[in-house]
Amino acid sequence: MLKSKDLLGLRNTTREDIHEILNTADLMKVVINSNNKKTPHLQGKSIITLFYENSTRTRMSFELACKYMSGTASSVSASTSSVSKGETLIDTARTLDVMGTDVLIMRHPMTGAPHLMAKNVRAAVINAGDGINEHPTQALLDMYTMKERFGAVKGLRAAIIGDARHSRVARSSIYGLTKMGASVILAGPPTLLPPELDKLGVEITDRVDDAVKGADVVMGLRIQLERQKKGLFPTVREYHKYFGLTEERVALAKPHALVMHPGPVNRGVEISTAVMNLPDAKIDEQVTNGVAVRMALLFMMTRQKPETGGF
């Protein structure tokens, strides 16, 4: 059982909780790989995904995780709901809450939106990405992928390359990896590195080669192409040349270093197709692990707590 009702980010999640989620995911991965993907863990439970932004893998991953465990999964898209009629976040959240929902999973373009929702609903809330803040389940599945490969996260050297300023994956990974005892170095153009990032307990550099050198894990971050229009880097071509993950650069990492990317990928920008095709690139495995980790999380968050009632 998690220590808190909600999973809003890894900033305020304990090491113990992360540990338990990753361990539970092991069992769930067995289910996914089995011939009969059905368990009773979520029987009688209802989850809703409420997405104010587009998503393929995160949303589907949560919904399948729920269905594989016999729960009821429903989804709301902002574009086809009352949100487009001007309903406030709190009103939408309360409406969904009182339909007997156990877990509300939200993605929102604004930082802190899930925190606001969590204060206003009875259901447990999972942050599936808020603004440029956090995307905790992505970081959990990434850590699970590392643990699966290396046996533990502790002691690993992870290089995270790209737009750390606007990346919620980077922020959650920083909080998660440092809590679990990995050392983290971030690299990207100086315009895409947030101020005082080092105070979060990580190293930063604007030389990608330096970051990748000797790393166990090399993680590329998605670069939003609109950033170029705002002047954060001059051209996509130059971005790839100096800050993209190329075969040459990845070769600087430890032999058989794990190559990761949260997706969706801009091929040839933050990561080349050749790197994606390396045997050590586990981008597809990350997606599978995403289902396992989310199954673990949903299971842990919906276990009957003795002191609470609920539907």
Added chain:
Amino acid sequence: MSGKFLIKGGVVVTPDGMKGRDLMIKDSKISRVGENLTANGFKTIDATDMIVSPGLVDIHCHLREPGYEEKEDIASGTAAAAKGGFTSVCCMANTNPVNDNAVVTEFIKKKAALAGPVRVHPIAAITKKLAGEELTEAGELAEVGAVALSDDGKCVRNAMRMRLALSYAKRFGLKVISHPEDTDLTDSGLMNEGYWSTALGLPGITRAAEETMIARDCILAETENTAIHIAHVSTRGGAEIIRQAKRRKIAVTCETAPHYIYATDEWVKDYDTNTKVNPPLRTEDDRLAIIEALADGTIDCIATDHAPHHIDDKNVEYTLAASGISGFETAFSICWTVLVKGGILSPEELFRKMTSAPAEILGLDAGITEEGNVADIAIIAPDAEWTVDPSKFVSRGHNSPFGGRTLSGMVKCTIAGGEIVYGGEWACG
């Protein structure tokens, strides 16, 4: 409640310091200040252990009327001001319609006169609709009682426009108040840029957004050989630029607001939208620098930037939430707690920065307790401690990040124009 009052046994803040004196009020004026006064037919207010200050003067607030009466109106705003010890307040022009013409200025004055004796001095816009383009009719605005010009909330982005405004307004005796913010640098920022914006994943606002505009506007004032007032200084660098400008004899004055000496960007950490304000809460280093700048005289005065909002404007995503803090009812106590109890300013110095100094900056006839002056008085219990409960605010805006904080120094009674406008029960009960 008006009439004849004898305030007995308090310590009166006079231009020559704080002295144990009695104070008589008659015909809405201060009729006498002296020792052991007695008088027949006067209602006696026992001010033992109290400070009797000039009514506080606020040269930067938002009363929201006309146009945003759900947030505040002139009646509720002046009632909140009175509760905070203020007897003269200057309201900014970002109403709807904008106070960019004589009709709106006159409307505000008329509504204020109906609301009661707390004096409301409208500050009119520098440019029409606060759009930063066409200048407002400064001459006529001055004639109907606007006390200054400001596009507060918006920066006059075009430097030539700002230069012309400074030059033209001087002719009519109106001071221009700068809202120093380069919005290109603000970009989509929501809080101070630094460790906490990085940790919380909120887009940051660099201090350079404020500091570059402070520098620009000081230089423009120098160029035009005119005075300028800089609103809500919140950064170490901003204070330092003003310190240098004063050394160069540029006629610059400035204010800060109570929240910049009390709260920091760390307060944003639970995404409480009551911490959203413009300029944003800064770092501890900035907070200390602002306090230093108050102590060394770089910052001339304290203004509330009282910015009330409706719950619906705040109970939303941090990105969408309106900026501002409902500040009248906590302003004095925050300053007293941080600056006086904190050993930074003497009581006299603080009262000066909340009464005569701001009055002087905008040329208001207020802020001095002397025989013959209008009877504007705040009676303050200096050692009383109280806990802020924004739900009890008289202001319609309950948006305050200070809920639950314990402050010292409490306004017990406020008299404006010889009438008790707050604390009648305490004074006469």
